[in-house]
Amino acid sequence: MKFDLKYFREKILKLTQEELAILLEVRQDAISRMERAPDQITLEMLLNISKSTGYSVEDLLSLKRHQVELLTVKDNWSSLLQQRDQIISYLNQLNVPAIDSHYNFELINELNALKENLRILIKKPRIAFLGNSDVGKSTMINSLLGQEVLPAAWTPTTSIPILIRHMDEKPDFLEHNAVTFKSKDNSSEKIDYSQLDNKKYFENWFFESGSPEILSTYGTRQGHKHSADSVSSAILYVDSTLLETCDLMDLPGFGTGDRSEDDDMSKSGKETADIFVYLSIVNGFMRGTDINYLKETLSVLPLIENKKTNNLKPLNNLYVVSSQAHIINDKEQITSILDEGNKRICATLPDNYWSQRSDLSGHGYQENELRKRLFSYSKDTPELRIDFENDLKNLLENLPLIIGKNSFDLISELSSKLDDELNSEINKIQKEHLMRNEKEIEINNLKKEKPEKVKKLLLENHKVISSFIELRDASAYRLSHDIANVLSVDEITSTIETQGFKNNKNDREILLSLIGSTVEQAFKDVIDKENKKIKSSIDKFISNLETDVFKGFSSIKVNSLSIKFDFKKAFVSGIAAAATYGGLTLYMTTLGNLGGYILVTKAVGLLSTIGISVGGTAAAVTAISAIGGPITLVIGLAVASSLIAFSLSGIGWKKSFAKKVMKLYEKENVLDKYQQALNEFWQETEHAFSLGVDNIITALNDKILREEALLRVNEKEYDQILIALNYFREVAVNLPEQFTNNILWSQNTN
Numbered sequence: 001m002k003f004d005l006k007y008f009r010e011k012i013l014k015l016t017q018e019e020l021a022i023l024l025e026v027r028q029d030a031i032s033r034m035e036r037a038p039d040q041i042t043l044e045m046l047l048n049i050s051k052s053t054g055y056s057v058e059d060l061l062s063l064k065r066h067q068v069e070l071l072t073v074k075d076n077w078s079s080l081l082q083q084r085d086q087i088i089s090y091l092n093q094l095n096v097p098a099i100d101s102h103y104n105f106e107l108i109n110e111l112n113a114l115k116e117n118l119r120i121l122i123k124k125p126r127i128a129f130l131g132n133s134d135v136g137k138s139t140m141i142n143s144l145l146g147q148e149v150l151p152a153a154w155t156p157t158t159s160i161p162i163l164i165r166h167m168d169e170k171p172d173f174l175e176h177n178a179v180t181f182k183s184k185d186n187s188s189e190k191i192d193y194s195q196l197d198n199k200k201y202f203e204n205w206f207f208e209s210g211s212p213e214i215l216s217t218y219g220t221r222q223g224h225k226h227s228a229d230s231v232s233s234a235i236l237y238v239d240s241t242l243l244e245t246c247d248l249m250d251l252p253g254f255g256t257g258d259r260s261e262d263d264d265m266s267k268s269g270k271e272t273a274d275i276f277v278y279l280s281i282v283n284g285f286m287r288g289t290d291i292n293y294l295k296e297t298l299s300v301l302p303l304i305e306n307k308k309t310n311n312l313k314p315l316n317n318l319y320v321v322s323s324q325a326h327i328i329n330d331k332e333q334i335t336s337i338l339d340e341g342n343k344r345i346c347a348t349l350p351d352n353y354w355s356q357r358s359d360l361s362g363h364g365y366q367e368n369e370l371r372k373r374l375f376s377y378s379k380d381t382p383e384l385r386i387d388f389e390n391d392l393k394n395l396l397e398n399l400p401l402i403i404g405k406n407s408f409d410l411i412s413e414l415s416s417k418l419d420d421e422l423n424s425e426i427n428k429i430q431k432e433h434l435m436r437n438e439k440e441i442e443i444n445n446l447k448k449e450k451p452e453k454v455k456k457l458l459l460e461n462h463k464v465i466s467s468f469i470e471l472r473d474a475s476a477y478r479l480s481h482d483i484a485n486v487l488s489v490d491e492i493t494s495t496i497e498t499q500g501f502k503n504n505k506n507d508r509e510i511l512l513s514l515i516g517s518t519v520e521q522a523f524k525d526v527i528d529k530e531n532k533k534i535k536s537s538i539d540k541f542i543s544n545l546e547t548d549v550f551k552g553f554s555s556i557k558v559n560s561l562s563i564k565f566d567f568k569k570a571f572v573s574g575i576a577a578a579a580t581y582g583g584l585t586l587y588m589t590t591l592g593n594l595g596g597y598i599l600v601t602k603a604v605g606l607l608s609t610i611g612i613s614v615g616g617t618a619a620a621v622t623a624i625s626a627i628g629g630p631i632t633l634v635i636g637l638a639v640a641s642s643l644i645a646f647s648l649s650g651i652g653w654k655k656s657f658a659k660k661v662m663k664l665y666e667k668e669n670v671l672d673k674y675q676q677a678l679n680e681f682w683q684e685t686e687h688a689f690s691l692g693v694d695n696i697i698t699a700l701n702d703k704i705l706r707e708e709a710l711l712r713v714n715e716k717e718y719d720q721i722l723i724a725l726n727y728f729r730e731v732a733v734n735l736p737e738q739f740t741n742n743i744l745w746s747q748n749t750n
Contacts, residue, residue: 003046003060006035011148013053014216023052070146073245073393076400077124083404084122087411087738088115097727099720102709104702107418107728114414120194122407125317125399126163126247128273130297132290133253135279136323136377141248143379144389145240149212150250161233162215162250163193166243171197176209183232191233193272207231245396249273254293270300275317275395282322282334282376286341287506291348291513294320299520307362310402314363316395318373320345325376325384334376334384342371347499348513350521356528360589411735418732424564426725429710433718440711446704454697456549461693464541465686468583471533472682475526479678480671482522486515487665492658503653515661523674527583527681534583534685535590542568545696565703567696574695575688582684584692 009020009031017035021028024045034041050057091111129137138150141164150162160180170177181191182205195201207230208214215234251270270276276297280290298318305312322341328334346367354365363369375388432439485491492515499514501507545567572588575581581588713721 002038003041005031005038005041005049008049008060009035012055014148014150014213016213019216024048070240071144071242071389071393073242073396075241075244076397077245080122080400080404080407081124083739084118084407087735088118090734090738091115091731094731097720097724099717099724101713101717101721102705103713103717103721104706104709105724105728106702106706107422111731118407122403123194124244124246125274125396126249126272127275127277128249128251128270129277129279130251130270130293131253131279131323132281132288132293135253135281137253137279138250139379140277140279140321140323140377141250144248145238145242147238147240149236149238149240150215160231160252163233163235164243164248164250165235165237167237167239170237171199171202173199173202174209176211177237178212178214178234179209179236180207180214180231180234181205182207182230190271193235196235212236246275254289270297274302274304275319276301277319277321277392279321279323279377280341282325282328282337285322285337286320286344288509291345291510292516294345295348295513295517303357303360305361305363309406312395312398312402313372314361314365314369315373319388319392320374321388322374322376324378326378326380329378329381329384331376331383338374338376339371342367342374344510346370347510348517350514350518352525353517353521356524408736408739411739415732415735418735419729422725422729422732426722426729429718429721429725432710436711439707443704443707443711450700450704453550454700457545457693457696460541460544460549461690464537464689467537468534468682468686468689471530472679475530475682476675476678479523479526479674482526483519483671483674486518486522487662487670489655489658489662492661493654496654496657508657512661519665519670519674523677526678530681531583531586535587538571538584538587538689542571565700570696570699571692573699574692577691577695578684578688580684581688582681582686584685584688 009015009017013020015023017031018028021031024031034045046057046060049055050060091114094111096105096108129141131137141150142148145164149164167177191205192201196205215236249272278294278297280286280294284290286294301315301318304310304317305314320341322334322337325334328337357363358365375391376384377388378384495501495514496511499511501511550565550567575584575588710721
């Protein structure tokens, strides 16, 4: 069988003749001759190519035979994206009547916020491919796309995150199909891929563009510039129908050992993803450090399933895949491997591991539910990948239907709410115009009372902050106590005995992972309890403002007229300015999609309209876990590397092992690291709360100024304001109509 060297070089390795010649340590003209006459390639040269690239001779001789067709997914996204663009265009074309007064149309800002949120909420999902080095992530991506777009070999390849998007999404100002982006001195600054259509933002991150070969130069281990600190990530634009329904991201392999940056880049890439595909090679499935990395991935897995609002299955956006399944090539044996892998994963999870996710989604997460998310994959054997491909296909086809339905409900709810508010505002202004003297007296009284009211507000603010300090100190003590219990000799020894762990490497590996998860769970349980206490404090705080501190301000009556002020909306608007919510995250997730609130909160992820509506993919369960997860991973790996191969003997091995675990956790300063994370949680909580309080004062001042402005308008300005308000009301009423043409998703009610 002939070996097509040119196809292998261009489509698989993505190398020039000169680069391949350097790799094989031959002259470039030798490569040229072999490509022109492939039947003249000697066995010695074939072995050299095999050794240098990591491909077996058998693989080299059967490359074309092993090409697979791309994954075909029905495009339900195009219609939804058209609806999104239609409503954004509708809002962009608003022709607001001009007015001469100082009356402030707050609604303009809210409609602008709606446009921005729709751009973020309604977009294709991003699938991240994760796993240890050499598991075949790039190979899987190439297979799904039906073309060799990424460098794929058995040796560690991808060294930077590579985002793959459809060719039609390439900015007009970009000439080439592959782009690399620079690293920033401030490591906390991350590129926002959604902003890359903005030329100024693009140029701020741009490093170099060119043909896809630059990915081999900067984005692979074999590339001669792969170690350059200046490149942080890359984008490749590809013409593939699959990319009409999703973006793909190839992340550096975990645990390569020679580049700590790989783990950092992989973690950063996960933070932008909506769907995770975690690969673990079939003949070592869920062994070694795989489980620790998988659990760190679970800690940031977006919560999209919600029993009340959609038909998505538990963990529907997680795929744990035994890759290169053709090595075994026996479906019954592979099923057994997946079963055993699932048991190993579940053996490392404490009893209450899924409790927070379950509370939010309404789903149970038993062992069999996780088993349903385990699949096999082989690009060479269709029957070993069909279950994975069908499940992914169904998810990608179902997501736009759910998002479309929820988005329409959100817009309809907003339309109805704005209609009611504007109708009330119009009636109020019409009545007040005839009673200016009475209203002026009332407004002046409010202005006189306001300083004293604000003082009371700040006193209430101080009480809440003081309660946070008490909760912080109590939670720090409880965390120390709970972690000490987990890491006690008696507790570890009891775990070994009750779980039936044996004195062998495999059991020690599972035991250490379980201990790490139990420590993390202790941290998350503390945070969860604090979140609930904080929510209760916030509810009481808002209630006190409305019924006591600002009694009368929330509905100021002037001879049967009223000046309404929404304290909760003002508070939430302030919180939304925070980068993180800390202990106010749970409070934010309980607000739902009520029009005024969705407009002023950050929509930080695509799937906000599916699971927990407010807060996006950084919803409560993942926000809590994201604090502890990375700590647990680092500590767990450090401890595991020291203890897995630890030699133990005698009947007292359990107690000896427990003591060794305790000493290593002390050496890693586990408690200090979690206490630091807990302190950051409270700092974020206090900061977000303070922003909310500040915004109440600002919004209250604006409201009084707006009411004062109405006292000063002449007849012409008065008429202009009414015309403008009626115009806004018409806009609000027509919002749902802009989102109802050709709606495939309208048939989907769950």
